[in-house]
Amino acid sequence: MHRTYSKEFKIKACELVLKDGLKYAVVAEKLGIDKILLYQWTSAYETYGEEAFVGKGHQRAADAELKKLRKEYEKLKMENEILKKAAAYFAKHPADE
Template identity: 45%
Template sequence: MRVYDKEFKEEAIKLSYEVGPTVASNQLGIPSTTLYTWRSQSKQHGSLAFVGSGHPRIDPKTAELKGLEKKIRELESANDILKKALAFFAESQKR
């Protein structure tokens, strides 16, 4: 099984719209069914169609949301540390 990079797939799709899928697949030496699949994926997922092996398709909004949730967890953890430190120093002041 051959593996094609994202740029090759995008150029193949572009060529298939210019000269037709059958002609493009013959010129590129790939099966026409593969080219039809790429075209379908491109229509369905747009710029996220060919993200690569092991990389999930995450739209920008979801990625931003995940980043913000991570930041919240980090800030909550920092707040807990500061609360514990405040309690420790307040206890040492009482003595």
């Protein structure tokens, strides 16, 4: 069975290791979690801070911004191609004056 843990629980577990200096094995045993899971949490916490635990289906702010910018980039790239084709067409077929 897969358990889910709250953001607060994960942060407290990480702080017991990182700030209080307790050993991973001791913290994992006291909290009833796998030591490997605690390693993963602390690694993410060191990298992203409290933003490491955004919840399932959510994104960190930076990841959401990157996704938005990539989508916008693809749209602009497509528009640029359309404009290039239009410019080439009008260069070959100038409007009669």
